[in-house]
Amino acid sequence: ETGVTQTPRHLVMGMTNKKSLKCEQHLGHNAMYWYKQSAKKPLELMFVYSLEERVENNSVPSRFSPECPNSSHLFLHLHTLQPEDSALYLCASSQVRTENNSPLHFGNGTRLTVT
Amino acid sequence: RKEVEQDPGPFNVPEGATVAFNCTYSNSASQSFFWYRQDCRKEPKLLMSVYSSGNEDGRFTAQLNRASQYISLLIRDSKLSDSATYLCVVREGSDMRFGAGTRLTVKP
Numbered sequence: 396e397t398g399v400t401q402t403p404r405h406l407v408m409g410m411t412n413k414k415s416l417k418c419e420q421h422l423g424h425n426a427m428y429w430y431k432q433s434a435k436k437p438l439e440l441m442f443v444y445s446l447e448e449r450v451e452n453n454s455v456p457s458r459f460s461p462e463c464p465n466s467s468h469l470f471l472h473l474h475t476l477q478p479e480d481s482a483l484y485l486c487a488s489s490q491v492r493t494e495n496n497s498p499l500h501f502g503n504g505t506r507l508t509v510t
Numbered sequence: 511r512k513e514v515e516q517d518p519g520p521f522n523v524p525e526g527a528t529v530a531f532n533c534t535y536s537n538s539a540s541q542s543f544f545w546y547r548q549d550c551r552k553e554p555k556l557l558m559s560v561y562s563s564g565n566e567d568g569r570f571t572a573q574l575n576r577a578s579q580y581i582s583l584l585i586r587d588s589k590l591s592d593s594a595t596y597l598c599v600v601r602e603g604s605d606m607r608f609g610a611g612t613r614l615t616v617k618p
Contacts, residue, residue, distance in 0.1 A: 440606070
């Protein structure tokens with residue numbers, strides 16, 4: 396049983412729609428992440444929130460907008476997406492410490508299809 | 511140059527075989543290292559952390575060479591259930607960098 400839950404599991408949306416992905420972690424971690432996994436590509440880091448502050452944005456298009464209201468919840472707001480944005484979107488959490496940082500714990504992912 | 515680079519694979523091996531995966535990373539300041547396993551259409555799951563002294567967990571042995579910036583994973587006595595994609599992961603601060611993964615298929 397995963398300590399990180401994502402909803403929805405599957406999402407089909409048109410290019411003009413607005414939708415949001417939700418993630419919740421029950422592990423007491425202080426960092427949360429959004430990753431994108433496209434077919435036959437490595438996981439791509441989209442956003443990191445550490446101690447509720449966004450610390451990195453890997454030049455992700457502005458049609459993806461993250462929100463982290465507290466250390467347990469993370470959202471990814473989607474609007475005017477393109478078909479090439481179809482992918483598996485994975486949320487993860489970890490405990491970031493000075494040393495011996497914990498590994499990532501992933502949610503089940505949201506499989507997104509943009510039509 | 512890719513930040514985390516893995517054997518291209520795929521690896522197709524018979525049950526009982528020993529198989530080794532290699533991984534190199536470009537950032538010498540990387541702090542922590544992990545191997546993850548990902549089954550088809552599922553999320554990645556932690557297989558094991560990798561320590562400088564090397565570590566073993568049953569049939570799995572991980573090694574780290576910081577001087578060469580090299581990580582390895584050895585699987586002994588392969589089982590059918592070991593079939594998956596194995597991801598090398600490197601931590602840089604709060605960021606985790608993933609390799610592209612190596613696909614392993616263990617056949618009867």
